[in-house]
Amino acid sequence: MSARQVHGIVQPKSAASTILRVVLFAILGVFALYYLMPLMVMVMTALKPLAEIRTGTLLSLPHSPTLEPMLRAWDSACVGVRCEGLKPYVWNSIAMVVPSVLISTILGAVNGYALTKWRFRGAELIFGLMLFGAFIPFQVVLLPMARTLGLLGLAGTTTGLVLVHTVYGLAFTTLFFRNFFISVSDGIVQAAKVDGAGFFGIFFRIMLPMAPPAFVVTVIWQFTQIWNDFLFGIAFTAGDSNPATVALNNLVASSTGVKEYNVDMAAAIIAAVPTLIVYVLAGKYFVRGLAAGALKG
Amino acid sequence: MANVRLDNVWKRFGTNEVIKGINLEIDEGEFVVLVGPSGCGKSTLLNLVAGLETLSDGNVFIGDRKVNDVAPKDRDIAMVFQSYALYPTKTVRDNITFGMITRRVPKAEQEKALAQVSDLLHIDMLLDRKPGQLSGGQRQRVAMGRALVRNPDVFLFDEPLSNLDAKLRIEMRTEIKKLHRRLGKTIVYVTHDQIEAMTLASRIAVMDNGFIRQFAPPETVYEDPIDLFVAGFMGSPSMNLFKGRVVENGGIRLEVTDEEGTVLFPVPEPYAVAARGHIGRELYLGLRPETITREGTQRPGTNVFAFERMIDVVEPTGPDTMLVFTLGGLEAIARVHPEDKAPVDTMFRFEVNMDRAKLFDPESGMRIQPTASAI
Numbered sequence: 001m002s003a004r005q006v007h008g009i010v011q012p013k014s015a016a017s018t019i020l021r022v023v024l025f026a027i028l029g030v031f032a033l034y035y036l037m038p039l040m041v042m043v044m045t046a047l048k049p050l051a052e053i054r055t056g057t058l059l060s061l062p063h064s065p066t067l068e069p070m071l072r073a074w075d076s077a078c079v080g081v082r083c084e085g086l087k088p089y090v091w092n093s094i095a096m097v098v099p100s101v102l103i104s105t106i107l108g109a110v111n112g113y114a115l116t117k118w119r120f121r122g123a124e125l126i127f128g129l130m131l132f133g134a135f136i137p138f139q140v141v142l143l144p145m146a147r148t149l150g151l152l153g154l155a156g157t158t159t160g161l162v163l164v165h166t167v168y169g170l171a172f173t174t175l176f177f178r179n180f181f182i183s184v185s186d187g188i189v190q191a192a193k194v195d196g197a198g199f200f201g202i203f204f205r206i207m208l209p210m211a212p213p214a215f216v217v218t219v220i221w222q223f224t225q226i227w228n229d230f231l232f233g234i235a236f237t238a239g240d241s242n243p244a245t246v247a248l249n250n251l252v253a254s255s256t257g258v259k260e261y262n263v264d265m266a267a268a269i270i271a272a273v274p275t276l277i278v279y280v281l282a283g284k285y286f287v288r289g290l291a292a293g294a295l296k297g
Numbered sequence: 298m299a300n301v302r303l304d305n306v307w308k309r310f311g312t313n314e315v316i317k318g319i320n321l322e323i324d325e326g327e328f329v330v331l332v333g334p335s336g337c338g339k340s341t342l343l344n345l346v347a348g349l350e351t352l353s354d355g356n357v358f359i360g361d362r363k364v365n366d367v368a369p370k371d372r373d374i375a376m377v378f379q380s381y382a383l384y385p386t387k388t389v390r391d392n393i394t395f396g397m398i399t400r401r402v403p404k405a406e407q408e409k410a411l412a413q414v415s416d417l418l419h420i421d422m423l424l425d426r427k428p429g430q431l432s433g434g435q436r437q438r439v440a441m442g443r444a445l446v447r448n449p450d451v452f453l454f455d456e457p458l459s460n461l462d463a464k465l466r467i468e469m470r471t472e473i474k475k476l477h478r479r480l481g482k483t484i485v486y487v488t489h490d491q492i493e494a495m496t497l498a499s500r501i502a503v504m505d506n507g508f509i510r511q512f513a514p515p516e517t518v519y520e521d522p523i524d525l526f527v528a529g530f531m532g533s534p535s536m537n538l539f540k541g542r543v544v545e546n547g548g549i550r551l552e553v554t555d556e557e558g559t560v561l562f563p564v565p566e567p568y569a570v571a572a573r574g575h576i577g578r579e580l581y582l583g584l585r586p587e588t589i590t591r592e593g594t595q596r597p598g599t600n601v602f603a604f605e606r607m608i609d610v611v612e613p614t615g616p617d618t619m620l621v622f623t624l625g626g627l628e629a630i631a632r633v634h635p636e637d638k639a640p641v642d643t644m645f646r647f648e649v650n651m652d653r654a655k656l657f658d659p660e661s662g663m664r665i666q667p668t669a670s671a672i
Contacts, residue, residue: 187382190349191443195396196370205395209386 046070046266053261069262073270077263079251080239086270088240089247093227093274096158096243100165101222107166108173108218109211113203115174116181117189127178133171138231141168149236156238164236165226172225173218180214181207216285224275244271299360299373299450299483300325301346307354308341315341317507318355323500328477328484332494333504334530339487340455342504346485347453348372359451370399372451375444379456381436383428383443390424393442410446417476418442434465441476454486458493470496491531495519503527520653525662528583528655534619537589537629539582540659543575551582551656553625560604560624565651567667572656580665583655586619589631592646600651608645611638620645 011017041058047065048056056063075085082088114120115127145164146155154160184207192202233243242250248271252264279286301323308316315338323329331339344350346357348369357364364372375396383392393414397407415421418438428436437457444452457473458466474497477484488494494501495515502512503526511523522528528536541551541562549564549572562582564572572580592603609628610621618638620631622645631647639645656665 185380185382187378187380188384190344190347190369191376191378191382192384192395193349194347194369194374194376195443195447196399197395201399206384206386 042265042269046073046262046269048262050258050260050262069260069266070270072260073251073263073267077251077260077267078254079242079247080254082240086244086247086251086267089242089244090270092158092237092241092247093244096161096165097223097226097274100162100169100226101219103162104166104169104173104222105215105218107170108175109177109208109214110203111170111174112177112179112181112214113207114199115178117184117186117202117207118199127174130171130174133168134175138168142231142235145232146235156236156241158237158241161232161236161241161243164232165229168232169222169225172221176218176221177211177214180211184210213285213288216282216288220278220282220286223278227275247271300327300358301451301483301485302358303342303346303355304358305355306342306345306352306357308338308345308350309353315507316345316353319507319509321502321509321512323483323485326481326483328474328486328497328499329502330486330488330494330498330500331502331504332488332491332530335489337504338507339489339504343453343455343485343487346451347374347376373449374451374453375447375449376453376455377440377444377457379459381428381440381460383436383439385428388425388427389420389431389439389442392428392439393446396443396447410448414442414445417445433461434469437461437465437469441473445476450483452482452484454484456488457486459488459490466493473497492533495531501531503530505530521664522583522655523664525581525583525657525664528657528664532585534586534630534632536655537584537586537627538657539584539625539627539629540579541582541625542579543572543577545573545576549573549576551580553582555623555625557606562604562649562654563600563602563651564656565600565654565667568654568656568665570668571665575658575665579659581657581659583657584629584649585653586630586632587617588650588653589629589647590633590650591637592648594634594637595648595650601648602651603646603648605644605646608639608641608643611641613638620647622647 044060044062045053045058046069047067048062049064049066049068052063073085075087076083077085079086079089111130115123149155149160149163152160152163154163188206189202192206197205227243228245229243230245230249233246234249237243237246248267251267301321303319303321306316306319306321307314319342321329331342333339341350345352346359348364348367352365359372359374369376384395387395390411393411394407397410402410411424412421415424418441420435420438420442423431423435423439428439431439437460440457454473458469461469470493473486477497486493486497495518498515500512500514501518503510503518505526511518511527513521518527518531522531522536525538529538539551539553539562541553543564544550544552544561546552546561549569551562551564551572553560553562595601604624606622606624608620608622610619612619612621613635616635617632618635620633620638622629622631657663658665
């Protein structure tokens, strides 16, 4: 509710209510700080030279902030024996995330549309089974998936990882689009059928233009899930094809004598930035998409 | 132009029978209204004609063509939906031309059809708006426009007016009737509103529970209902029904008794022969509210009968006043002139036009048909 709407509502005014209000905001403030603290420590540590970290405390502000750890984390820190920073792995992640998100989202949209607007015998059962896919723990699919990728000749490649994420993501993307399209009146589809449009004609020209809220929700969800994934990344890629999350882990683990906390923190920030950007740019639409029914059952 | 013929049409959803063997012949250029309570299968029947549902059994013909397996787009029909079903992301212009675009109608022809229809429906100034920016009545017009540009053999309307407010509904009703006169196309129109059915139809098909009870012109459905269901469904307020025993007491009479005394309705001449066969048994007497008025106000020369009852409720509607009373334990309504009304809880002398009375068999629910000359 916006402040304007609250404004007109009559509220009791007394000393007690004022005190309660102050206490309320104080508690909220403490919680906000609690959640922001790790991020603050991360950012501050990443900006400090190594000497300052050793002498100062965790919470002290950087005296002479430097971007040097950022740059080192980006293109010269050592991940295992390869000292090119996170850069190549971030590109790996992008090469993996973009096709996975696009393919799984588009297939999910087609699935959701077919399951709601072209009901066929067993559609409910198929949806139920797909939904079940959303609850299968990652660990369960590791071995069969590794075997499948091996048979397909995709073991250890980014393409293989794209396949894994696309298949695993279908359960979620189908769910989102199914829940969105189910709220669209069947009459619209019937009208389009009478107007002479076919399955894909209706999909591309009537349904997709209505679905941006569902797209935003799905893309954000899929992007965050796939970018942040560690388990599939570490299980199905090797060395040079690792995504950023796995590389980050390896970077932190590769110690060459001195532990460079500032570089570690900077690398963590680099690995986290894309999801943050997506939230900042599209978060507004995410909430709107939720309200538009993309997530409600 | 084309006629529509349904030949023993069945529709089942699983074990649920929604349409139970319907035969219906709709003539070319006719305006047929399918009317009935919700769940009677009227929309399903329309969807079967449209091809939006598949038949379980039977045949559907449009013109000379059997269309059982013809897709909706190839049936040469246009449909207006209850929810209007406008494409929300398209402008009014694109909503109307979408069908022509999918059919690859030449651009010039599209423009011409669009101009014609938008002029006819007075939506020319709305063409660049989106459905969300239109009022209910405007949306309704756009939905009609989308159907009209198709220039089909048959128009199908699925409760097109039920989402409009009362005033607009009456306006659009007239517009649709004008449109039909102007285009002369076959129209199949579904509604649950019996007044819409009466005003629009050239013939009404009254449906109940998957069957067509009666298929006849509006006047016939109203004045000669085939059974209790049709009699009760058509007309608002609905027909008064009194349960009475057939007796012979100075002619054949129908005896209705309650704590206020006995009323002996004389059975009109055309029904006397049939009623005689029911002596000693019970029949329903059907009297439309407008046939019950204040004593002495019926047109001279009608076969009137007067009785007295207490007024329970007075409901003024403006042009008429409804007097609610109880007879034989059943509530009834008389439709009188406002100046004829009397206060609540007073005795009132009602007068009935017995020429318009109907008799029904309570067991079968069927109307007892008059013998010899009709009403």
